[in-house]
Structures are given as C-alpha cells and as structure tokens.
Amino acid sequence: MSKEVSRLVEAVATGAIDRREFVRGALGLGLSVATIAAVLQGCSGEEAKAPPAPAPGGTPGPAPEPELGPIEGELHIYMWSDYIAEDTVPNFEKEFNCKVTLDTYESNEEMIAKLQAGAGGYDLVCPSGYAITVLKHLDLMEKLTRKHIPNLGNVAPIFTSTVFDPTNDHTVPWQWGVTGIAYRKDKLPTPPDSWALFLDAALKGKVTMMDDMRDNIGAWLRYRGKSLNSVDPTELAAAKVDALAAKVNLRAYISAPVKAQLVAGDVYAAQLWNGDTMQARAENDNIEFAVPKEGAAIWCDSLVIPKGARNIRAAHEFLNYILRPEVGASISNFTGYGSPNKLASEKLATPVPYPSEEQMKTLEYQQDLGAGTAVWDQLWTEIKSS
Amino acid sequence: MMELRRAWLRWLSRHPSLRAWSVMFPGAWWLLVFFMVPLGFMFAYSFMERNVYGGVEAGFTIEHYARFADPLYMKILVRTVVYALGCTVASLLMGYPVAYAISRSGPWKNLLVFLVILPFWTSFLVRTFAMIFLMRDTGLINTTLMGMGLITEPIEMLGTPAAVMAGLVYGFLPFMVLPIYSSLEKLDPSLLEAAEVLGAKPAARFFRVVLPLSMPGVVAGSLLVFIPALGSFLTSDLLGGAKEIMIGNLVQNQFTSARNWPFGSAASFVVMGVVLLAVFAYLRSRDDDALAGA
Amino acid sequence: MAGRLPRWLVAITVAVYAFLHAPLLVLVVFSFNDSKFSAAWEGFTFQWYARLLERDDILDSLWVSLEVGLISTVVSTLLGTLLALGLARHRFRGRAAMESLLYVPIVTPEIVCGISLLIFFMFLKNVLHIPVVLGVPTIIIAHVAFNISFVTVVVRSRLEGMDRNLEEAAMILGADEFTAFWRVTVPQLWPGILSGALLAFTMSFDDYVITSLVTGPGSSTLPIVVYGMVRKNIEPSINAISTIILVVTALLIYASDRLSKPTALKP
Numbered sequence: 001m002s003k004e005v006s007r008l009v010e011a012v013a014t015g016a017i018d019r020r021e022f023v024r025g026a027l028g029l030g031l032s033v034a035t036i037a038a039v040l041q042g043c044s045g046e047e048a049k050a051p052p053a054p055a056p057g058g059t060p061g062p063a064p065e066p067e068l069g070p071i072e073g074e075l076h077i078y079m080w081s082d083y084i085a086e087d088t089v090p091n092f093e094k095e096f097n098c099k100v101t102l103d104t105y106e107s108n109e110e111m112i113a114k115l116q117a118g119a120g121g122y123d124l125v126c127p128s129g130y131a132i133t134v135l136k137h138l139d140l141m142e143k144l145t146r147k148h149i150p151n152l153g154n155v156a157p158i159f160t161s162t163v164f165d166p167t168n169d170h171t172v173p174w175q176w177g178v179t180g181i182a183y184r185k186d187k188l189p190t191p192p193d194s195w196a197l198f199l200d201a202a203l204k205g206k207v208t209m210m211d212d213m214r215d216n217i218g219a220w221l222r223y224r225g226k227s228l229n230s231v232d233p234t235e236l237a238a239a240k241v242d243a244l245a246a247k248v249n250l251r252a253y254i255s256a257p258v259k260a261q262l263v264a265g266d267v268y269a270a271q272l273w274n275g276d277t278m279q280a281r282a283e284n285d286n287i288e289f290a291v292p293k294e295g296a297a298i299w300c301d302s303l304v305i306p307k308g309a310r311n312i313r314a315a316h317e318f319l320n321y322i323l324r325p326e327v328g329a330s331i332s333n334f335t336g337y338g339s340p341n342k343l344a345s346e347k348l349a350t351p352v353p354y355p356s357e358e359q360m361k362t363l364e365y366q367q368d369l370g371a372g373t374a375v376w377d378q379l380w381t382e383i384k385s386s
Numbered sequence: 387m388m389e390l391r392r393a394w395l396r397w398l399s400r401h402p403s404l405r406a407w408s409v410m411f412p413g414a415w416w417l418l419v420f421f422m423v424p425l426g427f428m429f430a431y432s433f434m435e436r437n438v439y440g441g442v443e444a445g446f447t448i449e450h451y452a453r454f455a456d457p458l459y460m461k462i463l464v465r466t467v468v469y470a471l472g473c474t475v476a477s478l479l480m481g482y483p484v485a486y487a488i489s490r491s492g493p494w495k496n497l498l499v500f501l502v503i504l505p506f507w508t509s510f511l512v513r514t515f516a517m518i519f520l521m522r523d524t525g526l527i528n529t530t531l532m533g534m535g536l537i538t539e540p541i542e543m544l545g546t547p548a549a550v551m552a553g554l555v556y557g558f559l560p561f562m563v564l565p566i567y568s569s570l571e572k573l574d575p576s577l578l579e580a581a582e583v584l585g586a587k588p589a590a591r592f593f594r595v596v597l598p599l600s601m602p603g604v605v606a607g608s609l610l611v612f613i614p615a616l617g618s619f620l621t622s623d624l625l626g627g628a629k630e631i632m633i634g635n636l637v638q639n640q641f642t643s644a645r646n647w648p649f650g651s652a653a654s655f656v657v658m659g660v661v662l663l664a665v666f667a668y669l670r671s672r673d674d675d676a677l678a679g680a
Numbered sequence: 681m682a683g684r685l686p687r688w689l690v691a692i693t694v695a696v697y698a699f700l701h702a703p704l705l706v707l708v709v710f711s712f713n714d715s716k717f718s719a720a721w722e723g724f725t726f727q728w729y730a731r732l733l734e735r736d737d738i739l740d741s742l743w744v745s746l747e748v749g750l751i752s753t754v755v756s757t758l759l760g761t762l763l764a765l766g767l768a769r770h771r772f773r774g775r776a777a778m779e780s781l782l783y784v785p786i787v788t789p790e791i792v793c794g795i796s797l798l799i800f801f802m803f804l805k806n807v808l809h810i811p812v813v814l815g816v817p818t819i820i821i822a823h824v825a826f827n828i829s830f831v832t833v834v835v836r837s838r839l840e841g842m843d844r845n846l847e848e849a850a851m852i853l854g855a856d857e858f859t860a861f862w863r864v865t866v867p868q869l870w871p872g873i874l875s876g877a878l879l880a881f882t883m884s885f886d887d888y889v890i891t892s893l894v895t896g897p898g899s900s901t902l903p904i905v906v907y908g909m910v911r912k913n914i915e916p917s918i919n920a921i922s923t924i925i926l927v928v929t930a931l932l933i934y935a936s937d938r939l940s941k942p943t944a945l946k947p
Contacts, residue, residue, distance in 0.1 A: 104905070421826070424793075497933065499875070510903075571838075607837075
C-alpha cells in the first residue's frame with residue numbers, strides 16, 4: 001500500500017499526473033481526505049520553487065520539458081534475450097495497466113538496421129555502449145523527459161555522464177559488466193591474473209576466447225598496455241601477433257555457450273563476461289572469475305527510446321519503474337550482472353561491487369571505432385583465416 | 387462457369403507461349419517483386435560508399451569488388467568451395483542409397499520420407515548443440531568408447547574439419563534425399579525386372595537403368611546442397627570452433643561487426659555471379675542435349 | 681518389395697537414419713535432465729516441461745511459426761509447382777536464363793536477402809507510402825519468396841523425363857485439360873510436390889536470419905525465441921518444447937499415414 005501511495009505522490013510531484021487524477025487515485029487507495037490535502041499542499045510548495053521563472057527581458061532559461069500524454073496502448077520493448085527478470089514485465093503490466101510485448105534481438109546491428117530503415121514500432125531498445133554512439137550519429141534516439149523519471153537519481157555516479165551519453169539526455173543504464181577470464185580453480189594451478197594465460201602452451205586445447213573482434217583484439221591490445229580502442233597500425237600489428245600466438249592454444253573462439261563446457265570441465269579457462277560466469281558458477285562452484293591486471297573491457301548497456309516510438313509516456317514510466325531499487329535488484333539477480341542503480345546494487349543477492357577508482361584506470365569502455373571498424377575487421381579476418 | 391473455362395482453354399491453346407506464362411506468372415511475379423527487386427537495391431548498394439554507421443552513402447565506386455580480389459579473400463573462397471564440394475559428395479554417397487531404399491519400400495514410403503525430414507523440425511541450434519554434446523571430450527561418444535575400454539584418451543572431435551563436415555552433411559542431407567527420391571519414385575520396377583530377365587548384372591542394371599533415370603534428381607539435389615553449403619556460417623563456428631572463416635561468415639560480418647554493407651553486398655554478388663554462371667551453362671547444355679536427342 | 685533390397689543397402693539406410701536421429705535422442709533425454717547446462721546427467725525431472733507452462737513467449741511464438749510455416753508452404757508449393765510445370769512443359773526463348781534465375785534465391789546469402797527485404801519494405805512504407813507494417817504478413821511474403829525456388833527445383837526434377845502420354849490419353853478419352861491435370865498430372869507429380877512442400881515448411885519453420893530482419897513488434901517466431909535462449913546457454917525447456925514438437929508431429933504423421941492409405945496413385 002505505502003509503495004503505491006509514494007508512487008502517486010511521486011507522480012503528482014513531478015507533474016506526471018494532474019491533481020484530479022491524484023485525488024481519484026488516492027481515494028481509491030483509501031487515503032483520508034486530510035492526508036490528500038497535506039500531500040497536495042506539499043507538492044504545490046515544491047512546484048512553486050521548481051522552475052525558475054525567466055527574468056523579464058533577461059536570457060530565457062532552458063526550454064521547459066514537454067508534457068507527455070497519458071499511457072496509451074501497448075509498450076513494445078526490443079532487447080537482448082534473457083536479460084530481464086521474469087517478474088519485471090508482469091508486475092509493470094499489473095501496476096500500470098499497460099500491456100507489454102517483449103521482442104528480442106541477438107546483435108546490436110540487427111536492431112540498428114531496423115531502426116535505420118525506419119521500421120519503428122518499438123518504444124524501448126537496449127543498445128550496448130558503442131551502439132549508442134551509432135544511434136546518436138544516425139539521430140535515432142528520442143530525448144528523455146527527465147521529470148517523468150524521478151528515479152534517475154538512483155543511478156550510481158560512475159554510470160552517469162558516460163562517454164556515450166555525456167549529458168545523460170538519451171540513456172538510462174540497464175546492466176553493467178566486465179569481460180575477463182572465467183576459470184576452473186580445480187584445474188588451474190594458480191588463479192590467472194593476466195591475458196598471458198592464453199599464451200601458455202601447457203593449456204593448449206583447454207582454453208577459449210570470445211568470438212568477437214572487439215573482445216579478442218581488445219584483450220591483446222590491453223595486454224601490451226594499449227587502449228582497446230586503438231586504431232594505431234603498429235599497436236594493432238602487435239596485437240595480431242599475440243592473437244595468432246594464442247590461437248594455437250585455443251580450443252575455439254566461442255562466447256556465451258562456452259559455459260556448458262566450463263561446467264563439464266572440457267575447458268579450463270575462457271574469456272567471458274562476469275555475469276555469465278556467475279550463471280555457470282551456479283552449476284559448478286569451482287568456476288571463478290578474474291579480471292586481468294593489464295585491464296579489460298567494462299561495458300554498460302542502456303535503455304533508450306528510439307525515434308518513431310509511439311508510447312513515449314509508457315516508456316518513461318517503464319524507465320522510472322526499473323530504476324526502483326527492488327526492481328533493479330531483481331533484474332540483476334536474474335542476469336548475474338551488476339546493477340548501475342546504486343540503491344539496487346546494495347540489495348543484490350550476490351554483490352557485484354563497483355570497480356574502485358584504481359581499477360577504473362585499467363578498465364575501458366569499448367567505443368565506436370568509426371572508420372577504423374573496417375581496419376579491425378580486415379585484421380580479424382586475417383587472424384581467423386591464417 | 388464451364389463455358390468460361392472452355393473458352394479460356396480454347397484461347398490459351400491458340401497462344402502456347404501465353405499458356406506457359408499464365409501458369410508461371412504468379413510464381414515469377416512473386417520472385418520478381420519480392421526477391422529480384424529487393425536484391426536490386428543491394429546490387430546498387432554494392433557500388434556505393436560505405437557509411438561508417440551502417441548502410442551506404444551516395445556515390446559510385448568499384449572498390450568493393452576490387453577489394454575482393456585480395457588473396458586473403460580468395461583463400462577464404464577456395465576453402466569454402468572445398469568444404470561445400472566435400473559436403474555435396476558425402477551427402478550424395480549417403481543420400482542416394484537412402485533415397486533408393488525409400489523409393490523401393492512400398493507402403494512405408496511416406497513414413498520414411500517424413501522420418502528424413504523430422505529432425506529438421508527442431509531448431510538448427512538445438513540440433514547442433516545436441517551434436518556438440520555427442521562429440522565433445524566428455525560427451526556421449528567419448529565416454530561410451532572409454533567406458534567400453536576401446537580408447538583411453540578422448541578423441542578430439544569438436545573443432546576439427548571432420549566435425550564441420552559432419553554438421554554440414556547433417557544439415558543438408560534432406561536436400562539431397564528428397565529430390566533423388568522424387569525422381570527415383572517414378573522408376574517402373576518392371577523396367578528393372580526386364581533388365582534382369584535380359585541378363586543384366588546388378589551393377590549394370592544400376593548404371594544403365596536406375597542412375598540415368600534419377601540423374602535429374604541427383605543434379606537438383608547436388609545443387610540444393612552445394613549452393614546453400616557455400617553460404618553456411620554457423621556450422622563452422624559452432625562445430626569447428628570458429629577458427630576458420632567461410633564466405634558466409636565474411637558476408638555476415640560485413641553486415642554486423644564490420645558495418646560495411648557495400649563490401650558485404652559485393653562479396654555476395656561475386657559468389658552469386660560465379661555460381662549462377664555455372665548453373666546457366668549447365669542448363670543451356672541440358673536444353674541443347676534435349677534438342678539434339680529429340 | 682522391401683525384402684528385395686540388398687542387405688548392405690539396408691545397413692547404410694539404417695546407419696543414415698541413426699545419424700539423423702541420434703542428436704534428437706540426446707535432446708529428448710536431456711529434456712528430462714535436472715541440470716541447467718545439459719553438461720551431464722544429473723537426474724530425472726519434469727521441471728522443464730512445467731516451466732514451459734510459465735513461458736508464454738515460447739508457446740505464442742510456436743503458434744506464429746506454425747501459422748507462417750503453413751501459409752507460406754501452401755502458397756510457395758502452389759506457385760512453385762506451377763512454375764515448374766511451365767518450365768518443363770513449354771519451350772520458349774530464354775528458358776535457361778529464366779531457370780537460372782530460379783537459383784538466385786538459393787544462392788543469395790540469408791543476411792543479404794533479409795536486409796534487402798527490410799530495405800524494400802521500408803521503401804514501400806516510407807517512400808511510396810504503402811502502409812506496410814512489419815509482422816506476420818511480411819514474414820510470410822519473405823518465406824514464400826525464398827521457398828518458391830526450392831519447390832520449383834524439386835518438382836522440376838520429378839517432371840523431367842516424365843512423359844505426357846497419360847495426360848494426353850486422358851484428354852483423348854474426353855477429359856479437359858483441368859481434369860487431366862488434377863486426375864493424372866498431380867498424382868504423378870505427388871512425390872515431388874510432397875518433397876518440395878516438406879522442404880519449404882522445414883525452411884520456414886527453422887529460419888532465423890531473414891525472419892529476424894522482417895519481423896515486427898509482437899510477432900516473434902519460435903526460432904527467434906529459441907536463438908535468444910540458446911545464445912547464452914541451452915536451457916532444457918528448449919529441449920522440452922522440441923520434444924513435444926517431435927512427438928506431436930510423429931503422431932500426426934503416423935495417424936495420417938494410417939488414415940490415408942493408399943495415397944500414392946500407382947502409375
């Protein structure tokens with residue numbers, strides 16, 4: 001009950017609903033008229049000081065945020081599969097009386113191609129970091145109306161103003177993680193602390209790396225102390241040499257499906273994301289995760305509202321909803337990844353602590369390489385086919 | 387209604403080529419509008435400039451075709467062709483006997499045909515993961531063999547070219563069996579009996595009677611296996627460990643991680659061009675043979 | 681007649697069927713395995729079947745897939761068979777060229793086909809202002825487009841060398857062309873049509889790449905849901921749904937085989 005009340009108060013305070021709606025809702029929740037009056041009093045007080053009136057004749061303040069209409073029809077979410085807790089959508093549907101359809105994609109490019117072609121019809125999509133840059137360049141994102149997402153304040157500072165969305169205008173961070181090494185502590189003599197693990201001939205045929213050029217070449221750039229976003233030809237040439245030296249030892253280039261082989265013990269160590277490692281660990285507690293000392297990729301997927309979205313108001317409500325501490329925690333408990341929501345992060349069943357400032361020095365976001373993408377692709381093709 | 391039908395037939399019989407087209411029109415129209423026209427867009431794309439954020443930019447260039455001549459890509463092309471050919475031959479050797487057995491199995495015919503296709507009504511990925519389970523070090527085959535004391539060390543199967551080949555053959559076998567079956571099925575058993583009565587040995591009966599009659603099925607099956615095998619990409623990734631790259635991967639990557647649509651289109655059109663020319667040459671020679679034979 | 685097959689031929693056939701069905705056996709067994717990653721046998725459970733009841737998305741997508749598969753199979757089989765008849769029965773200028781064009785959909789990489797259709801549909805919508813909405817209809821259009829060729833090639837191989845004497849005899853005996861076609865040609869062609877239709881349904885039912893590019897909100901097919909679940913790890917509820925599909929189709933096939941004897945008209 002109290003949760004619903006506070007949501008109502010929150011909504012009226014931010015102007016998401018008008019007073020008449022509030023009174024109707026509050027009466028429905030069984031609040032006394034006196035309480036309602038008190039709440040409204042408080043809101044109007046805040047409202048009065050909220051938007052500073054532009055001084056007459058002076059420079060106008062920032063343009064006021066537009067009013068969003070009511071929740072209408074269905075909310076269409078398009079995101080990675082298996083990336084949302086099972087109760088997240090049903091609870092939202094119940095609370096907001098808004099049907100949600102959830103469709104999934106397997107690569108950022110699939111989603112971008114559709115938006116770029118003008119397919120539309122989706123109200124929320126979930127790009128990875130570099131894909132946000134692409135969407136921004138293609139002008140495919142709606143600007144967020146912040147007053148409808150009061151919970152934005154719950155986002156941890158290290159996941160605000162990221163390199164992908166410095167002004168926090170378009171994205172709400174969803175899940176974050178690190179690409180490191182998952183290993184079997186019962187099969188390796190010492191816990192790995194370096195990408196050099198994959199160069200160790202003693203482990204030939206027992207290790208795998210991810211089947212993705214950014215993760216693979218990126219690891220070898222970090223190994224030599226370079227940025228994993230490098231497009232410098234000499235740095236890339238050195239990375240290629242290391243990647244080829246490791247290729248001999250690799251059983252396969254394989255991403256998430258390696259989990260089954262880690263659990264079974266066919267593979268002793270694998271380049272993998274931390275969250276997927278946790279999912280495998282649930283089956284076999286000999287599985288551990290390490291971040292190499294040379295550094296690794298950190299990433300944060302976000303929700304954005306694409307251009308052409310029809311149910312923008314419901315999309316905002318959903319964004320605000322997932323930023324509630326208990327909702328955010330339930331999502332991360334399901335995926336095994338960290339929550340960028342500070343309050344949610346404190347509630348996780350298995351804590352995924354934020355990287356310290358010291359650690360952040362070696363962790364890097366994968367940024368869009370622009371024209372350099374073609375160079376990387378050529379390099380990756382060469383590595384694969386030699 | 388009857389009158390209309392007759393009138394229509396009379397009119398058609400006076401215009402034989404129209405008759406041909408009236409039958410082919412719906413299918414040809416669908417292919418033209420929903421395949422050739424969209425493909426035309428991609429053909430145009432293959433001559434445009436790459437947009438670094440996906441898609442293309444206006445302009446005209448043949449650099450994407452020129453780039454494909456790089457030995458790096460030629461090597462990939464050759465490797466892909468070798469795999470596809472191997473897959474075709476293996477499918478033929480396995481598929482022909484099966485198709486023959488089905489066509490001679492009387493009342494069990496339809497059931498056996500369905501049993502060939504049934505495995506393919508489960509998702510490709512699910513099937514492939516089941517194969518991985520069979521083939522991996524701690525998988526069913528190795529544990530069984532070790533349990534029986536036949537081997538002491540697991541045989542490494544996953545990640546080998548043999549595993550890729552097994553996966554490809556598995557995936558394309560029905561495309562070989564079904565056309566051969568459908569052309570063998572019309573074979574009149576009395577023909578074989580006649581040949582037997584006339585003293586032809588089994589091998590002679592097969593090579594002189596059965597095989598020639600089923601040739602159209604063999605050709606169709608081989609094309610339906612070879613061509614899609616050229617474009618496959620997931621099988622080699624999942625069973626071969628992704629340590630080699632096929633043309634299918636190359637094209638796929640251009641539309642995903644590399645975001646180079648024009649090059650991806652150009653690479654596809656080169657492969658398509660070569661294959662189509664070969665098919666065209668074959669069909670022309672077949673028509674010429676048919677004319678000569680008539 | 682089966683008894684006349686040489687023993688080695690029967691042996692090869694059995695071996696090939698075993699090869700085709702061994703992975704299925706594995707997935708059926710593992711649909712009852714009490715482990716999330718199918719790594720090893722951990723004990724018997726029905727939990728993955730129980731889970732299916734909670735996963736509305738799997739069942740919804742199964743219906744979408746069946747709808748798409750059946751409609752696109754009927755349409756592509758009809759159009760493809762007619763196309764094959766036209767090609768086989770009539771000599772016309774450019775026949776070889778026309779027939780080579782049939783191979784274009786077979787040789788086109790899926791991703792190219794999918795992207796080209798996406799661009800095409802969006803061209804219709806945004807440039808020509810034809811109200812195209814991505815969803816089940818666009819998936820069906822795409823599936824028919826890539827299936828026609830497969831049907832035509834298979835039926836065409838059946839038609840090749842098939843003589844028209846029977847058909848002509850029927851017409852001499854007073855049947856008009858339609859009657860002769862339905863009563864004589866179609867039964868003769870039946871194994872080819874059936875083979876083509878089976879291939880078409882199979883490809884439609886298992887297509888991921890093209891479908892994912894022409895699908896819209898709320899119209900995910902089974903492969904889209906399955907790929908999503910399998911991309912990270914193969915959850916055994918996927919094995920469970922696959923097992924159910926297998927059992928149901930096997931029963932249907934068996935039933936129809938019992939009911940429809942004798943189907944094939946002996947020439």
